[in-house]
Amino acid sequence: MSHANAALTPRARARLARLIVDDGWSPTTAARMFMVSPNTARKWAERYRAEGVAGMADRSSRPRQCPSKTPQKVVRRIVSLRLRHRLGPVQIAGRLGVPASTVHAVLVRCRLNRLSRIDRVTGEAIRRYEHDHPGSLIHVDVTKFGNIPDGGGHRYLGREQGGKNRRSTAQRTGQRTLHRSPRLGRGYVHTVIDDHSRIAYAEIHADEKATTATAVLRRAVAWFAERGIAVERVLSDNGSAYRSRLWAHACAELGIKAKRIRPYRPQTNGKIERFHRTLAEEWAYARFYTSETQRRDALPQWLHFYNHHRPHSSTGGRPPVTRLTNLPEHHT
Known part of the structure:
Protein backbone atom coordinates (compact mmCIF):
# COMPACT_ATOMS: atom_id res chain seq x y z
CA MET A 1 0.00 0.00 0.00
CA SER A 2 1.56 3.33 -1.08
CA HIS A 3 1.78 6.17 1.42
CA ALA A 4 2.77 9.83 1.52
CA ASN A 5 6.52 9.09 1.67
CA ALA A 6 6.54 6.09 -0.67
CA ALA A 7 9.34 5.95 -3.20
CA LEU A 8 7.03 4.72 -5.93
CA THR A 9 3.36 5.52 -6.25
CA PRO A 10 1.27 3.77 -8.96
CA ARG A 11 1.90 6.73 -11.26
CA ALA A 12 5.69 6.68 -10.64
CA ARG A 13 5.76 2.92 -11.21
CA ALA A 14 4.17 3.39 -14.61
CA ARG A 15 6.76 6.06 -15.56
CA LEU A 16 9.59 3.81 -14.40
CA ALA A 17 8.23 0.83 -16.32
CA ARG A 18 7.71 2.85 -19.53
CA LEU A 19 11.32 4.06 -19.45
CA ILE A 20 12.53 0.46 -19.37
CA VAL A 21 9.95 -1.22 -21.64
CA ASP A 22 9.04 1.54 -24.13
CA ASP A 23 12.17 3.74 -24.16
CA GLY A 24 14.80 1.03 -23.78
CA TRP A 25 16.46 2.24 -20.59
CA SER A 26 18.42 -0.26 -18.56
CA PRO A 27 16.90 -1.23 -15.20
CA THR A 28 20.00 0.05 -13.40
CA THR A 29 19.82 3.51 -14.99
CA ALA A 30 16.07 3.84 -14.47
CA ALA A 31 16.40 2.64 -10.88
CA ARG A 32 19.08 5.27 -10.17
CA MET A 33 16.76 8.00 -11.49
CA PHE A 34 13.90 6.94 -9.24
CA MET A 35 16.21 6.12 -6.29
CA VAL A 36 15.15 2.47 -6.00
CA SER A 37 17.03 -0.82 -6.42
CA PRO A 38 17.50 -2.40 -9.85
CA ASN A 39 15.52 -5.46 -8.69
CA THR A 40 12.55 -3.20 -7.92
CA ALA A 41 12.82 -1.61 -11.35
CA ARG A 42 12.89 -5.04 -13.03
CA LYS A 43 9.84 -6.16 -11.02
CA TRP A 44 7.69 -3.26 -12.18
CA ALA A 45 8.92 -3.56 -15.75
CA GLU A 46 7.96 -7.24 -15.89
CA ARG A 47 4.55 -6.49 -14.40
CA TYR A 48 4.05 -3.68 -16.93
CA ARG A 49 4.83 -6.05 -19.80
CA ALA A 50 2.35 -8.62 -18.47
CA GLU A 51 -0.55 -6.44 -17.29
CA GLY A 52 -0.01 -2.92 -18.58
CA VAL A 53 -0.92 0.14 -16.51
CA ALA A 54 -3.42 -1.89 -14.45
CA GLY A 55 -0.52 -3.89 -13.01
CA MET A 56 0.90 -0.79 -11.35
CA ALA A 57 -1.86 -0.66 -8.72
CA ASP A 58 -1.29 -1.71 -5.11
CA ARG A 59 -1.84 -5.36 -4.26
CA SER A 60 -2.69 -7.03 -0.99
CA SER A 61 0.29 -8.24 1.01
CA ARG A 62 -1.75 -11.12 2.38
CA PRO A 63 -0.04 -14.44 1.62
CA ARG A 64 -1.75 -16.84 -0.77
CA GLN A 65 -1.25 -19.68 1.70
CA CYS A 66 -0.89 -19.74 5.47
CA PRO A 67 0.07 -23.23 6.66
CA SER A 68 -0.09 -22.21 10.35
CA LYS A 69 -3.65 -20.87 10.12
CA THR A 70 -6.17 -22.56 12.41
CA PRO A 71 -8.40 -24.84 10.27
CA GLN A 72 -12.04 -23.81 9.99
CA LYS A 73 -13.13 -27.16 11.41
CA VAL A 74 -11.19 -26.44 14.61
CA VAL A 75 -12.56 -22.88 14.75
CA ARG A 76 -16.12 -24.20 14.55
CA ARG A 77 -15.45 -26.69 17.36
CA ILE A 78 -13.93 -23.95 19.54
CA VAL A 79 -16.95 -21.70 19.01
CA SER A 80 -19.36 -24.59 19.62
CA LEU A 81 -17.74 -25.52 22.95
CA ARG A 82 -17.73 -21.89 24.01
CA LEU A 83 -21.40 -21.32 23.20
CA ARG A 84 -22.77 -24.65 24.45
CA HIS A 85 -20.70 -25.22 27.58
CA ARG A 86 -19.22 -21.76 28.34
CA LEU A 87 -15.74 -23.27 28.67
CA GLY A 88 -12.60 -21.17 29.01
CA PRO A 89 -9.58 -21.26 26.65
CA VAL A 90 -7.65 -23.74 28.85
CA GLN A 91 -10.55 -26.21 29.06
CA ILE A 92 -11.25 -25.95 25.32
CA ALA A 93 -7.57 -26.38 24.53
CA GLY A 94 -7.44 -29.53 26.66
CA ARG A 95 -10.39 -31.04 24.80
CA LEU A 96 -9.17 -30.21 21.30
CA GLY A 97 -5.43 -30.60 21.80
CA VAL A 98 -4.52 -27.09 20.62
CA PRO A 99 -2.65 -24.32 22.48
CA ALA A 100 -4.75 -22.16 24.81
CA SER A 101 -3.33 -19.06 23.09
CA THR A 102 -4.80 -20.28 19.79
CA VAL A 103 -8.20 -20.79 21.41
CA HIS A 104 -8.08 -17.31 22.94
CA ALA A 105 -7.15 -15.75 19.58
CA VAL A 106 -10.10 -17.49 17.90
CA LEU A 107 -12.50 -16.34 20.63
CA VAL A 108 -11.27 -12.75 20.30
CA ARG A 109 -11.80 -12.80 16.52
CA CYS A 110 -15.32 -14.17 17.03
CA ARG A 111 -16.05 -11.69 19.86
CA LEU A 112 -16.66 -14.52 22.30
CA ASN A 113 -13.68 -13.94 24.58
CA ARG A 114 -15.95 -12.59 27.35
CA LEU A 115 -18.71 -14.73 28.80
CA SER A 116 -20.74 -11.57 29.42
CA ARG A 117 -21.30 -11.48 25.65
CA ILE A 118 -23.02 -14.90 25.71
CA ASP A 119 -26.61 -15.41 26.75
CA ARG A 120 -26.66 -17.61 29.87
CA VAL A 121 -29.86 -19.41 28.88
CA THR A 122 -29.50 -20.04 25.14
CA GLY A 123 -25.71 -19.87 24.79
CA GLU A 124 -26.04 -17.55 21.80
CA ALA A 125 -23.98 -14.43 21.33
CA ILE A 126 -25.75 -11.42 22.82
CA ARG A 127 -26.75 -8.69 20.40
CA ARG A 128 -27.47 -5.53 22.33
CA TYR A 129 -29.44 -2.54 21.13
CA GLU A 130 -30.62 0.74 22.59
CA HIS A 131 -32.88 3.39 21.10
CA ASP A 132 -31.38 6.84 20.88
CA HIS A 133 -33.92 8.90 22.87
CA PRO A 134 -36.56 8.43 25.58
CA GLY A 135 -39.96 7.33 24.30
CA SER A 136 -38.67 5.83 21.07
CA LEU A 137 -39.57 2.40 22.44
CA ILE A 148 -47.90 -13.33 51.11
CA PRO A 149 -50.07 -14.75 53.93
CA ASP A 150 -50.84 -12.75 57.05
CA GLY A 151 -47.90 -13.08 59.43
CA GLY A 152 -45.34 -13.79 56.71
CA GLY A 153 -44.42 -16.50 54.26
CA HIS A 154 -42.17 -19.56 54.31
CA ARG A 155 -39.16 -17.77 52.80
CA TYR A 156 -38.42 -16.12 56.15
CA LEU A 157 -40.39 -18.21 58.65
CA GLY A 158 -39.81 -21.71 57.32
CA ARG A 159 -42.20 -24.28 55.85
CA GLU A 160 -44.01 -25.12 59.07
CA GLN A 161 -44.88 -21.61 60.25
CA GLY A 162 -45.40 -20.39 56.70
CA GLY A 163 -47.89 -23.19 56.11
CA LYS A 164 -49.82 -22.27 59.24
CA ASN A 165 -50.03 -18.64 58.15
CA ARG A 166 -51.13 -19.75 54.71
CA ARG A 167 -53.95 -21.90 56.06
CA SER A 168 -55.20 -19.25 58.48
CA THR A 169 -55.20 -16.58 55.78
CA ALA A 170 -57.07 -18.86 53.35
CA GLN A 171 -59.60 -19.64 56.10
CA ARG A 172 -60.16 -15.93 56.66
CA THR A 173 -60.56 -15.13 52.96
CA GLY A 174 -62.39 -18.35 52.07
CA GLN A 175 -60.17 -19.02 49.04
CA ARG A 176 -59.43 -22.66 48.34
CA THR A 177 -58.52 -24.78 45.34
CA LEU A 178 -60.71 -27.50 43.84
CA HIS A 179 -58.98 -29.96 46.15
CA ARG A 180 -59.79 -27.77 49.19
CA SER A 181 -56.18 -26.70 49.64
CA PRO A 182 -55.58 -23.15 50.89
CA ARG A 183 -55.14 -20.67 48.06
CA LEU A 184 -53.72 -17.17 48.42
Whole structure:
Protein backbone atom coordinates (compact mmCIF):
# COMPACT_ATOMS: atom_id res chain seq x y z
CA MET A 1 0.00 0.00 0.00
CA SER A 2 1.56 3.33 -1.08
CA HIS A 3 1.78 6.17 1.42
CA ALA A 4 2.77 9.83 1.52
CA ASN A 5 6.52 9.09 1.67
CA ALA A 6 6.54 6.09 -0.67
CA ALA A 7 9.34 5.95 -3.20
CA LEU A 8 7.03 4.72 -5.93
CA THR A 9 3.36 5.52 -6.25
CA PRO A 10 1.27 3.77 -8.96
CA ARG A 11 1.90 6.73 -11.26
CA ALA A 12 5.69 6.68 -10.64
CA ARG A 13 5.76 2.92 -11.21
CA ALA A 14 4.17 3.39 -14.61
CA ARG A 15 6.76 6.06 -15.56
CA LEU A 16 9.59 3.81 -14.40
CA ALA A 17 8.23 0.83 -16.32
CA ARG A 18 7.71 2.85 -19.53
CA LEU A 19 11.32 4.06 -19.45
CA ILE A 20 12.53 0.46 -19.37
CA VAL A 21 9.95 -1.22 -21.64
CA ASP A 22 9.04 1.54 -24.13
CA ASP A 23 12.17 3.74 -24.16
CA GLY A 24 14.80 1.03 -23.78
CA TRP A 25 16.46 2.24 -20.59
CA SER A 26 18.42 -0.26 -18.56
CA PRO A 27 16.90 -1.23 -15.20
CA THR A 28 20.00 0.05 -13.40
CA THR A 29 19.82 3.51 -14.99
CA ALA A 30 16.07 3.84 -14.47
CA ALA A 31 16.40 2.64 -10.88
CA ARG A 32 19.08 5.27 -10.17
CA MET A 33 16.76 8.00 -11.49
CA PHE A 34 13.90 6.94 -9.24
CA MET A 35 16.21 6.12 -6.29
CA VAL A 36 15.15 2.47 -6.00
CA SER A 37 17.03 -0.82 -6.42
CA PRO A 38 17.50 -2.40 -9.85
CA ASN A 39 15.52 -5.46 -8.69
CA THR A 40 12.55 -3.20 -7.92
CA ALA A 41 12.82 -1.61 -11.35
CA ARG A 42 12.89 -5.04 -13.03
CA LYS A 43 9.84 -6.16 -11.02
CA TRP A 44 7.69 -3.26 -12.18
CA ALA A 45 8.92 -3.56 -15.75
CA GLU A 46 7.96 -7.24 -15.89
CA ARG A 47 4.55 -6.49 -14.40
CA TYR A 48 4.05 -3.68 -16.93
CA ARG A 49 4.83 -6.05 -19.80
CA ALA A 50 2.35 -8.62 -18.47
CA GLU A 51 -0.55 -6.44 -17.29
CA GLY A 52 -0.01 -2.92 -18.58
CA VAL A 53 -0.92 0.14 -16.51
CA ALA A 54 -3.42 -1.89 -14.45
CA GLY A 55 -0.52 -3.89 -13.01
CA MET A 56 0.90 -0.79 -11.35
CA ALA A 57 -1.86 -0.66 -8.72
CA ASP A 58 -1.29 -1.71 -5.11
CA ARG A 59 -1.84 -5.36 -4.26
CA SER A 60 -2.69 -7.03 -0.99
CA SER A 61 0.29 -8.24 1.01
CA ARG A 62 -1.75 -11.12 2.38
CA PRO A 63 -0.04 -14.44 1.62
CA ARG A 64 -1.75 -16.84 -0.77
CA GLN A 65 -1.25 -19.68 1.70
CA CYS A 66 -0.89 -19.74 5.47
CA PRO A 67 0.07 -23.23 6.66
CA SER A 68 -0.09 -22.21 10.35
CA LYS A 69 -3.65 -20.87 10.12
CA THR A 70 -6.17 -22.56 12.41
CA PRO A 71 -8.40 -24.84 10.27
CA GLN A 72 -12.04 -23.81 9.99
CA LYS A 73 -13.13 -27.16 11.41
CA VAL A 74 -11.19 -26.44 14.61
CA VAL A 75 -12.56 -22.88 14.75
CA ARG A 76 -16.12 -24.20 14.55
CA ARG A 77 -15.45 -26.69 17.36
CA ILE A 78 -13.93 -23.95 19.54
CA VAL A 79 -16.95 -21.70 19.01
CA SER A 80 -19.36 -24.59 19.62
CA LEU A 81 -17.74 -25.52 22.95
CA ARG A 82 -17.73 -21.89 24.01
CA LEU A 83 -21.40 -21.32 23.20
CA ARG A 84 -22.77 -24.65 24.45
CA HIS A 85 -20.70 -25.22 27.58
CA ARG A 86 -19.22 -21.76 28.34
CA LEU A 87 -15.74 -23.27 28.67
CA GLY A 88 -12.60 -21.17 29.01
CA PRO A 89 -9.58 -21.26 26.65
CA VAL A 90 -7.65 -23.74 28.85
CA GLN A 91 -10.55 -26.21 29.06
CA ILE A 92 -11.25 -25.95 25.32
CA ALA A 93 -7.57 -26.38 24.53
CA GLY A 94 -7.44 -29.53 26.66
CA ARG A 95 -10.39 -31.04 24.80
CA LEU A 96 -9.17 -30.21 21.30
CA GLY A 97 -5.43 -30.60 21.80
CA VAL A 98 -4.52 -27.09 20.62
CA PRO A 99 -2.65 -24.32 22.48
CA ALA A 100 -4.75 -22.16 24.81
CA SER A 101 -3.33 -19.06 23.09
CA THR A 102 -4.80 -20.28 19.79
CA VAL A 103 -8.20 -20.79 21.41
CA HIS A 104 -8.08 -17.31 22.94
CA ALA A 105 -7.15 -15.75 19.58
CA VAL A 106 -10.10 -17.49 17.90
CA LEU A 107 -12.50 -16.34 20.63
CA VAL A 108 -11.27 -12.75 20.30
CA ARG A 109 -11.80 -12.80 16.52
CA CYS A 110 -15.32 -14.17 17.03
CA ARG A 111 -16.05 -11.69 19.86
CA LEU A 112 -16.66 -14.52 22.30
CA ASN A 113 -13.68 -13.94 24.58
CA ARG A 114 -15.95 -12.59 27.35
CA LEU A 115 -18.71 -14.73 28.80
CA SER A 116 -20.74 -11.57 29.42
CA ARG A 117 -21.30 -11.48 25.65
CA ILE A 118 -23.02 -14.90 25.71
CA ASP A 119 -26.61 -15.41 26.75
CA ARG A 120 -26.66 -17.61 29.87
CA VAL A 121 -29.86 -19.41 28.88
CA THR A 122 -29.50 -20.04 25.14
CA GLY A 123 -25.71 -19.87 24.79
CA GLU A 124 -26.04 -17.55 21.80
CA ALA A 125 -23.98 -14.43 21.33
CA ILE A 126 -25.75 -11.42 22.82
CA ARG A 127 -26.75 -8.69 20.40
CA ARG A 128 -27.47 -5.53 22.33
CA TYR A 129 -29.44 -2.54 21.13
CA GLU A 130 -30.62 0.74 22.59
CA HIS A 131 -32.88 3.39 21.10
CA ASP A 132 -31.38 6.84 20.88
CA HIS A 133 -33.92 8.90 22.87
CA PRO A 134 -36.56 8.43 25.58
CA GLY A 135 -39.96 7.33 24.30
CA SER A 136 -38.67 5.83 21.07
CA LEU A 137 -39.57 2.40 22.44
CA ILE A 138 -41.13 1.15 25.67
CA HIS A 139 -41.22 -2.47 26.81
CA VAL A 140 -44.31 -3.94 28.49
CA ASP A 141 -44.83 -7.25 30.23
CA VAL A 142 -46.44 -8.94 33.23
CA THR A 143 -44.72 -10.82 36.04
CA LYS A 144 -46.47 -12.83 38.74
CA PHE A 145 -45.76 -13.13 42.47
CA GLY A 146 -47.55 -15.37 44.94
CA ASN A 147 -49.40 -13.42 47.62
CA ILE A 148 -47.90 -13.33 51.11
CA PRO A 149 -50.07 -14.75 53.93
CA ASP A 150 -50.84 -12.75 57.05
CA GLY A 151 -47.90 -13.08 59.43
CA GLY A 152 -45.34 -13.79 56.71
CA GLY A 153 -44.42 -16.50 54.26
CA HIS A 154 -42.17 -19.56 54.31
CA ARG A 155 -39.16 -17.77 52.80
CA TYR A 156 -38.42 -16.12 56.15
CA LEU A 157 -40.39 -18.21 58.65
CA GLY A 158 -39.81 -21.71 57.32
CA ARG A 159 -42.20 -24.28 55.85
CA GLU A 160 -44.01 -25.12 59.07
CA GLN A 161 -44.88 -21.61 60.25
CA GLY A 162 -45.40 -20.39 56.70
CA GLY A 163 -47.89 -23.19 56.11
CA LYS A 164 -49.82 -22.27 59.24
CA ASN A 165 -50.03 -18.64 58.15
CA ARG A 166 -51.13 -19.75 54.71
CA ARG A 167 -53.95 -21.90 56.06
CA SER A 168 -55.20 -19.25 58.48
CA THR A 169 -55.20 -16.58 55.78
CA ALA A 170 -57.07 -18.86 53.35
CA GLN A 171 -59.60 -19.64 56.10
CA ARG A 172 -60.16 -15.93 56.66
CA THR A 173 -60.56 -15.13 52.96
CA GLY A 174 -62.39 -18.35 52.07
CA GLN A 175 -60.17 -19.02 49.04
CA ARG A 176 -59.43 -22.66 48.34
CA THR A 177 -58.52 -24.78 45.34
CA LEU A 178 -60.71 -27.50 43.84
CA HIS A 179 -58.98 -29.96 46.15
CA ARG A 180 -59.79 -27.77 49.19
CA SER A 181 -56.18 -26.70 49.64
CA PRO A 182 -55.58 -23.15 50.89
CA ARG A 183 -55.14 -20.67 48.06
CA LEU A 184 -53.72 -17.17 48.42
CA GLY A 185 -53.76 -16.16 44.78
CA ARG A 186 -51.25 -14.17 42.81
CA GLY A 187 -50.40 -10.57 42.20
CA TYR A 188 -49.91 -9.63 38.54
CA VAL A 189 -47.38 -6.82 38.24
CA HIS A 190 -47.81 -4.98 34.94
CA THR A 191 -44.47 -3.35 34.14
CA VAL A 192 -43.46 -0.71 31.60
CA ILE A 193 -39.86 0.37 31.02
CA ASP A 194 -38.36 2.92 28.64
CA ASP A 195 -35.70 1.44 26.36
CA HIS A 196 -33.33 4.42 26.37
CA SER A 197 -33.52 5.73 29.93
CA ARG A 198 -34.61 2.48 31.72
CA ILE A 199 -37.11 4.51 33.75
CA ALA A 200 -39.85 2.14 34.98
CA TYR A 201 -43.56 2.19 35.71
CA ALA A 202 -45.50 -0.63 37.41
CA GLU A 203 -48.96 -1.48 38.73
CA ILE A 204 -50.25 -4.55 40.61
CA HIS A 205 -53.55 -6.12 39.54
CA ALA A 206 -55.52 -9.30 40.05
CA ASP A 207 -55.27 -10.47 36.42
CA GLU A 208 -53.48 -9.98 33.11
CA LYS A 209 -56.49 -9.59 30.84
CA ALA A 210 -56.58 -7.27 27.84
CA THR A 211 -58.76 -4.70 29.62
CA THR A 212 -56.28 -4.49 32.50
CA ALA A 213 -53.20 -4.36 30.27
CA THR A 214 -54.77 -1.68 28.07
CA ALA A 215 -55.69 0.48 31.06
CA VAL A 216 -52.14 0.17 32.40
CA LEU A 217 -50.76 1.24 29.02
CA ARG A 218 -52.94 4.35 28.95
CA ARG A 219 -51.91 5.37 32.46
CA ALA A 220 -48.25 4.62 31.73
CA VAL A 221 -48.28 6.78 28.59
CA ALA A 222 -49.80 9.62 30.60
CA TRP A 223 -47.19 9.09 33.35
CA PHE A 224 -44.37 9.25 30.82
CA ALA A 225 -45.91 12.35 29.21
CA GLU A 226 -45.79 14.15 32.57
CA ARG A 227 -42.04 13.59 32.50
CA GLY A 228 -41.57 14.90 28.99
CA ILE A 229 -41.54 11.54 27.22
CA ALA A 230 -43.68 11.03 24.12
CA VAL A 231 -44.08 7.30 23.51
CA GLU A 232 -43.65 6.23 19.88
CA ARG A 233 -43.49 2.41 19.97
CA VAL A 234 -44.39 -0.35 22.40
CA LEU A 235 -42.79 -3.81 22.40
CA SER A 236 -44.50 -6.79 24.02
CA ASP A 237 -44.48 -10.57 23.98
CA ASN A 238 -47.17 -12.66 22.27
CA GLY A 239 -49.53 -12.91 25.24
CA SER A 240 -53.25 -12.93 24.55
CA ALA A 241 -53.68 -9.43 26.00
CA TYR A 242 -51.16 -7.98 23.55
CA ARG A 243 -52.68 -9.81 20.57
CA SER A 244 -56.18 -8.57 21.30
CA ARG A 245 -58.12 -6.03 19.28
CA LEU A 246 -58.54 -3.91 22.40
CA TRP A 247 -54.76 -3.53 22.66
CA ALA A 248 -54.46 -2.68 18.96
CA HIS A 249 -57.22 -0.06 19.19
CA ALA A 250 -55.66 1.51 22.28
CA CYS A 251 -52.26 1.78 20.57
CA ALA A 252 -53.91 3.35 17.51
CA GLU A 253 -55.74 5.92 19.67
CA LEU A 254 -52.53 6.80 21.51
CA GLY A 255 -50.57 7.09 18.26
CA ILE A 256 -48.21 4.29 19.25
CA LYS A 257 -46.85 1.61 16.93
CA ALA A 258 -47.38 -1.82 18.52
CA LYS A 259 -44.64 -4.41 18.02
CA ARG A 260 -44.30 -7.98 19.27
CA ILE A 261 -41.22 -10.10 19.74
CA ARG A 262 -40.54 -13.25 17.76
CA PRO A 263 -42.24 -16.28 19.37
CA TYR A 264 -40.05 -18.17 21.87
CA ARG A 265 -37.47 -15.38 21.80
CA PRO A 266 -37.78 -13.50 25.14
CA GLN A 267 -34.23 -12.16 24.77
CA THR A 268 -35.60 -9.47 22.45
CA ASN A 269 -37.54 -8.13 25.42
CA GLY A 270 -34.56 -8.72 27.67
CA LYS A 271 -34.51 -5.27 29.28
CA ILE A 272 -37.84 -5.79 30.98
CA GLU A 273 -37.02 -9.42 31.79
CA ARG A 274 -33.94 -8.16 33.61
CA PHE A 275 -36.07 -5.54 35.36
CA HIS A 276 -38.34 -8.34 36.62
CA ARG A 277 -35.33 -10.05 38.15
CA THR A 278 -34.34 -6.82 39.89
CA LEU A 279 -37.95 -6.34 41.00
CA ALA A 280 -37.96 -9.78 42.63
CA GLU A 281 -34.56 -9.41 44.29
CA GLU A 282 -34.89 -5.85 45.56
CA TRP A 283 -38.62 -5.53 46.25
CA ALA A 284 -40.72 -8.71 46.23
CA TYR A 285 -38.35 -10.89 48.27
CA ALA A 286 -35.91 -8.30 49.56
CA ARG A 287 -37.12 -8.26 53.16
CA PHE A 288 -39.63 -9.77 55.55
CA TYR A 289 -43.22 -8.68 54.85
CA THR A 290 -45.95 -9.55 57.33
CA SER A 291 -48.71 -9.33 54.72
CA GLU A 292 -49.34 -8.86 51.01
CA THR A 293 -50.70 -5.39 51.72
CA GLN A 294 -47.42 -4.35 53.30
CA ARG A 295 -45.47 -5.54 50.27
CA ARG A 296 -47.76 -3.78 47.81
CA ASP A 297 -47.56 -0.55 49.79
CA ALA A 298 -43.77 -0.70 49.47
CA LEU A 299 -43.80 -0.84 45.65
CA PRO A 300 -44.22 2.93 44.91
CA GLN A 301 -41.37 3.80 47.26
CA TRP A 302 -39.10 1.20 45.68
CA LEU A 303 -39.97 2.42 42.15
CA HIS A 304 -39.03 5.96 43.18
CA PHE A 305 -35.71 4.65 44.51
CA TYR A 306 -35.12 2.66 41.30
CA ASN A 307 -35.84 5.61 39.00
CA HIS A 308 -34.24 8.44 41.00
CA HIS A 309 -31.50 7.01 43.20
CA ARG A 310 -30.43 3.49 42.25
CA PRO A 311 -27.31 3.39 39.98
CA HIS A 312 -27.93 1.54 36.72
CA SER A 313 -25.09 -0.12 34.79
CA SER A 314 -26.58 0.70 31.37
CA THR A 315 -26.64 4.43 32.17
CA GLY A 316 -23.05 4.67 33.31
CA GLY A 317 -23.73 4.03 36.98
CA ARG A 318 -26.32 6.81 37.25
CA PRO A 319 -30.07 6.59 38.00
CA PRO A 320 -32.41 6.25 35.00
CA VAL A 321 -33.98 9.67 35.61
CA THR A 322 -30.67 11.34 34.69
CA ARG A 323 -31.34 10.45 31.05
CA LEU A 324 -34.50 12.54 30.98
CA THR A 325 -33.60 16.05 29.91
CA ASN A 326 -37.19 17.40 29.66
CA LEU A 327 -35.93 20.00 27.19
CA PRO A 328 -38.31 20.82 24.28
CA GLU A 329 -37.04 19.68 20.87
CA HIS A 330 -33.95 18.16 22.53
CA HIS A 331 -34.31 14.77 20.83
CA THR A 332 -35.76 15.88 17.48
